[in-house]
Amino acid sequence: MHRRQFIKTAAATGTAWVAAPLIHVIGKDKKYRTALIGTGWWGGNILRCAIQAGESKIVALCDVDASQLAKTAEEVKKLSGETPKQYRDYRELLSKEKPEIVIVATPDHWHPLIAIAAMEAGAHVYVEKPICHTINEGKAMVAAARNTQRIVQVGTHRRVSPHNVSGMQFLKSGKAGKIGMVRAFVHYPGGAGTRTPDSEPPAGLDWNMWCGPAPLNPYNKTIHPKGFRSHLDYANGQLGDWGIHWMDQILMWTEEKHPKKVFSSAGRFIREDSTDAPDTQTVNFEFESFIATWEHRFYAGNEAEKTNIGCYFYGTEGTFHMGWLDGWTFYPSDTKKQIIHQEPSLDEPDQQNIAGLWSNFLQSIKTNTLPVCDIEIGQRSTNMSLLGMLSWKLGRSVDWNGEKGIIEHDAEANKLLSRAYRGEWTYPV
Structure with a gap:
């Protein structure tokens, strides 16, 4: 059986797969070049768990909201002593920084394009749930994960909650x-x-880029920050x-x-x-x-x-x-x-179990096995x-x-x- 077909078969049956490593086996002292795209509330929760795990060097942050970006960069420096580069466009970040791990914690409508671009740039991806805004985007994300042979973990952290x-x-x-x-x-x-x-976007927010592939509606503070899930052009x-x-x-x-x-x-x-x-x-x-x-x-x-x-x-x-x-x-x-x-x-803040999910993500990268919340599992739940x-x-x-x-x-x-x-x-x- 060809290796790619084996991976697809393993994913379809829900079993783990072990093959020749996607990257060389990593020792405990290895720190992955890690980037966060989407530096708001939940992205911050994920990033703190990545830093606490001790196996990430936070090389870059990206957000279309300058105030969120600056706040998160300050926290990274406080927690790790690192000064990550700051970007407003994820494409520039991927091209210049070449991260090994990318956290995608943007609003839902951006998940597919950014996650796929990160995979194609060679990064393993931790993407928040739901994985996409429409069903065919999820198909494309699964296909990208299998074609690039990247590990993709979805943030359904109840899969590891005790x-x-x-x-x-x-x-x-x-x-x-x-x-x-x-x-x-x-x-x-x-x-x-x-x-x-509706109002003018706040200073430092690139509203056109925030909307991205979705409709360019007038800015409303009930959409950003944090309220987008109740607006159907951007979530469900x-x-x-x-x-x-x-x-x-x-x-x-x-x-x-x-x-x-x-x-x-x-x-x-x-x-x-x-x-x-x-x-x-x-x-x-x-x-x-x-x-x-x-x-x-x-x-x-x-x-x-x-x-x-x-x-x-x-x-x-x-x-x-x-x-x-x-x-x-x-x-x-x-x-x-x-x-x-x-x-x-449950862990604080916000009564979640991200730390356990992140640990599983790192282990999956090292052993080249499907994570507990693999992209195909996340796709089915999202669907x-x-x-x-x-x-x-x-x-x-x-x-x-x-x-x-x-x-x-x-x-x-x-x-x-x-x-x-x-x-x-x-x-x-």
């Missing part, structure tokens, strides 16, 4: 019985809100943000790789602010052996539903809740049996969220052929697997 891992072991052991339904949900309090007027709302973590937990549990049918209903029934993502959404995912659902809302926080986030797995032996800040809990159907609970183990949004926009259900990456017998729906890019930017294939 309580998530042990919870999956519990479910897969059969202790919850046969599971026929999974309900994933995120319910946050909120309200109608108020509209925020709550389902594309929080949803991917719980879609990933469903796929981490099941042997099935894709849903076969997806239907979503959504709307803006409460919000009156400047965002345009649904404030209310449900999605039905039909698999071969079970049904999964998603639901979210941004209002009606209450005391009756204190568990407001996670997945319920409904089995013949009981109900299992996989949570976040509350760990996991199994409620046996037999009331004579004891409830089983495990507390979470579930994107299919939910696609069905809502289309106004009907879609039949998904996950192996081919198409919607069966539906030319109109397949057009939504991609979107037109703006200006100089070319959609990846």
Whole structure:
């Protein structure tokens, strides 16, 4: 079997692959030339974990927002004593610095172009979730990873979170019985809100470059910094943000790789602010052996539903809740049996497990094995969220052929697997 075909086969079956090293085997004293593209809130969390791991030399930072860039450069110097070069255009960074590792922590609509360019420049990539804004971008990212033979880790850090891992072991052991339904949900309090007027971009922000391949809308401070996920030209709302973590937990549990049918209903029934993502959404995912659902809302926080986030797995032996800040809990159907609970183990800030995921990423680079959140795993989880949004926009259900990456017998729906890019930017294939 040819090496590239072996890699593709290993990825398709979910097994690790070990081949001739992509680069020479690295000793513990090796420090990888590392660059961060997207220096905001979450990019900072990833970068701190990279520095703390002690195997990165931070050679460069890139951001279209000068204030974020300067702040992060100052923090790098404080934490590591290094003075990374600062760039406003990722293409210049890749060309001049030739990093071995690139962290992509930009808004969602930029992930594909930057990650692919980094791979083609020879770098291994840690890319934040969701991996892309439209489904065909994700296909291109997987193809680039396999063609360049680079390691690509996706930031779905619950794959290494201790309580998530042990919870999956519990479910897969059969202790919850046969599971026929999974309900994933995120319910946050909120309200109608108020509209925020458009304005001139703040000094130091290249708004045209921030929008990049996406539509050049007027600047609005609810988009940047940090609010872009509720604006559909740049992200996919709550389902594309929080949803991917719980879609990933469903796929981490099941042997099935894709849903076969997806239907979503959504709307803006409460919000009156400047965002345009649904404030209310449900999605039905039909698999071969079970049904999964998603639901979210941004209002009606209450005391009756204190568990407001996670997945319920409904089995013949009981109900299992996989949570976040509350760990996991199994409620046996037999009331004579004891409830089983495990507390979470989470890192600060922001209650995450990036450090474990970064460690796995480094180990994968050294051993030339697929990481725990390989790009193809991240693609499948992202696809579930994107299919939910696609069905809502289309106004009907879609039949998904996950192996081919198409919607069966539906030319109109397949057009939504991609979107037109703006200006100089070319959609990846």
